[in-house]
Amino acid sequence: MDEYGFQGVNINWEYPEASDRSGDTADTENLVWPVKDMRAAFGTTYGISVTIPASYWYPRWFDPIVMELHVDLFGLLSHGSHGPWGHTIKDLRLVIISQTNIPKLAN
Known part of the structure; x- marks a missing residue:
């Protein structure tokens, strides 16, 4: 980590246990134990x-x-808060307008 100037790590698992993403029931725990092991190895460094x-x-x-x-x-x-699926969530489309483009802004 020092050699390349890293300050730490970010874990972005999309998405543990989600059946539509080939998840497994052990995924939640499989995310916890590496975090614990990394903290033990990294300390506060x-x-x-x-x-x-x-x-x-x-x-x-x-x-x-x-x-x-x-x-x-x-x-x-x-x-993933904005996309073709957003129209099915009535309250969401009034609050979140992310990842817009010029044609969407013009309408």
Whole structure:
């Protein structure tokens, strides 16, 4: 880590246990133990962050309560909050307008 100037690691697992992503029931624990092992190895020398999806579906397979003792920062993965599926979530389309382009802004 020092050789390349890294300050820490970010873990972005899309998405543990999600059956539509070939997940396995052991995935939640399989995300926790490497975080614990990294913290034990890094001490306070390097940071650890974990990215958790901001959706209502996928976060259920993360265990932030257990990981918070070992993680410096939780980030929210929000790039999937806007897309063709958004029209089915009535309240979401009024709040989140991300990843827009010029034609969308003009309308």
